[in-house]
Amino acid sequence: MNYTRIRKLRDKYAIVGVGYTPQGKIPGRTAMSFYAEAGANAIQDAGLKKDAIDALICYRQFPAANDEPEATPYLVAQHLGITPAILSQESYCPRHQFIQAVSLLEAGFCNYVLIIYADNAVSGKRMFINEATHSESPAYNFAYGEFGFVADYAMAARRAMHQFKTGPDTWKEIAVNQRKWANLNQMAAMHNKTLDYDQYMNSPYLAEPFRRLDASLISDGGRACVVTSVERARDLRHPVVAIMGVGEANPSVDIHQSAYMSGPTGAKKASETAFGMADIKLDAIDACEIYDCFTYTVEITMQDYGFFSPGEGNEFFKDGKTAPGGKMPVNTSGGLLSEAYFMGLTPITEGVMQLMGRCGERQLGEKTGTNKPEIILCSDNGGVLQTHSCLILRRL
Amino acid sequence: MEINRIATADTVFFWEGCSNHQLRFQKCDECGHVRWPASIICPKCHSMKTSYIVSEGEGEIYSFVIYHAVFNSNFKNKVPYVVAVVRLKEGPHLLTNIVDCDFAKLRCGRKVKVVWRKIGEVTVPCFQ
Numbered sequence: 001m002n003y004t005r006i007r008k009l010r011d012k013y014a015i016v017g018v019g020y021t022p023q024g025k026i027p028g029r030t031a032m033s034f035y036a037e038a039g040a041n042a043i044q045d046a047g048l049k050k051d052a053i054d055a056l057i058c059y060r061q062f063p064a065a066n067d068e069p070e071a072t073p074y075l076v077a078q079h080l081g082i083t084p085a086i087l088s089q090e091s092y093c094p095r096h097q098f099i100q101a102v103s104l105l106e107a108g109f110c111n112y113v114l115i116i117y118a119d120n121a122v123s124g125k126r127m128f129i130n131e132a133t134h135s136e137s138p139a140y141n142f143a144y145g146e147f148g149f150v151a152d153y154a155m156a157a158r159r160a161m162h163q164f165k166t167g168p169d170t171w172k173e174i175a176v177n178q179r180k181w182a183n184l185n186q187m188a189a190m191h192n193k194t195l196d197y198d199q200y201m202n203s204p205y206l207a208e209p210f211r212r213l214d215a216s217l218i219s220d221g222g223r224a225c226v227v228t229s230v231e232r233a234r235d236l237r238h239p240v241v242a243i244m245g246v247g248e249a250n251p252s253v254d255i256h257q258s259a260y261m262s263g264p265t266g267a268k269k270a271s272e273t274a275f276g277m278a279d280i281k282l283d284a285i286d287a288c289e290i291y292d293c294f295t296y297t298v299e300i301t302m303q304d305y306g307f308f309s310p311g312e313g314n315e316f317f318k319d320g321k322t323a324p325g326g327k328m329p330v331n332t333s334g335g336l337l338s339e340a341y342f343m344g345l346t347p348i349t350e351g352v353m354q355l356m357g358r359c360g361e362r363q364l365g366e367k368t369g370t371n372k373p374e375i376i377l378c379s380d381n382g383g384v385l386q387t388h389s390c391l392i393l394r395r396l
Numbered sequence: 397m398e399i400n401r402i403a404t405a406d407t408v409f410f411w412e413g414c415s416n417h418q419l420r421f422q423k424c425d426e427c428g429h430v431r432w433p434a435s436i437i438c439p440k441c442h443s444m445k446t447s448y449i450v451s452e453g454e455g456e457i458y459s460f461v462i463y464h465a466v467f468n469s470n471f472k473n474k475v476p477y478v479v480a481v482v483r484l485k486e487g488p489h490l491l492t493n494i495v496d497c498d499f500a501k502l503r504c505g506r507k508v509k510v511v512w513r514k515i516g517e518v519t520v521p522c523f524q
């Protein structure tokens with residue numbers, strides 16, 4: 001691929017505000033309430049007035065629980081009291097949000113893009129079974145007892161165990177390292193719960209080879225951020241965190257027919273585009289915020305990014321290399337495994353907050369015995385490895 | 397279960413084949429690609445010219461998981477059970493169950509053969 005044109009977009013757009021909500025198990029609230037709160041907080045955090053927002057991009061909305069109204073993009077806009085020129089909401093998880101934002105801004109259709117994900121998955125007792133789609137009819141999968149994302153990703157992980165050296169010995173390192181970050185993050189669901197190897201190994205199998213502790217959390221809450229030009233960002237209140245590179249790839253084939261489940265996944269191509277745009281190499285990366293719906297997702301993503309060769313993940317993750325004090329910090333909020341599940345916005349907004357220097361106890365740099373970050377690599381992935389987005393953020 | 401629940405307009409031929417203990421797939425007349433999921437076009441060459449073949453029902457386990465958790469109450473008495481993707485000799489990857497097996501002997505790459513099971517009125521392909 002020729003990167004000449006997209007390279008002109010390097011460091012041209014920035015993420016200027018992050019919106020949080022109460023998160024974890026927050027009973028008595030609708031999904032909409034989290035959308036509204038996260039969105040409003042992101043706008044306020046950026047130091048903007050709501051009427052500045054002229055594009056709203058919603059992550060995938062899962063079917064509403066508890067007979068609530070569906071959180072359509074129209075309703076999200078209505079609750080926020082905005083009438084954006086551009087309105088979008090994806091179905092089925094293609095991870096297109098940040099390329100879409102950058103492309104819309106570059107074309108000139110809008111100036112401030114608000115991106116949101118929210119859900120009341122705990123209170124709504126979401127099982128993430130009907131939410132998993134497949135190439136066969138739902139009744140076909142039901143006949144065989146094929147239910148949801150845990151087993152789907154476990155299928156990929158099992159194939160990886162056949163193809164190269166991986167398994168629980170590698171995944172336990174990922175789970176334990178991320179938990180140590182969560183222990184430094186007061187917002188993390190697992191803030192007060194330490195985790196050691198024995199606890200990981202004693203965690204019950206859900207769908208073997210995956211244990212409960214290989215799987216991400218289910219969360220109530222929401223997360224949002226605002227994207228605009230670096231030029232406008234310089235007039236706003238936070239340090240400028242630019243999008244240095246962004247790339248997307250969509251292998252698309254269902255896990256039931258996938259021949260890429262043990263790599264290379266879309267992470268490889270997406271990162272080639274992002275690094276091509278940023279015009280840097282892996283050695284420029286100070287930390288990673290990797291979409292971690294399961295432990296294996298972190299391994300295969302970083303393997304496909306080129307941090308280590310197939311089967312060398314154990315070596316890479318062991319001895320706390322990705323934990324506080326480690327050489328390559330990964331998922332510094334605790335991630336989807338130990339902080340909260342807000343799709344790609346959990347890792348991406350954490351990358352932004354770290355580069356802004358707003359992470360308190362878990363702040364990269366002196367406080368956590370790590371390098372002060374200038375460039376952070378983030379990933380987002382959807383379906384069952386069917387879509388991948390790679391984002392390189394840089395503090396200007 | 398009834399066949400009109402499991403079959404779609406694209407897969408009637410497949411499920412009718414199953415009721416006769418035949419594993420039927422579409423084969424592209426232009427490029428020879430044997431496809432699954434069923435489709436009106438060949439994903440390799442977009443030809444709509446299609447024949448049907450009957451698979452020998454032999455293949456290998458491409459990957460598998462052992463369900464320990466009960467995700468649906470209908471499977472409460474079935475756990476642990478094995479959901480697998482089988483790569484058939486003819487090419488298609490088929491989601492299925494590996495039945496009557498010793499879990500300790502399950503491996504990716506292990507050779508398996510189709511066996512037929514009934515779920516309600518529907519005959520479904522499983523592997524052993």
Ligand SMILES: [Zn+2]
Nearest residue numbers: 424427438441
């Ligand atoms: Zn063809």
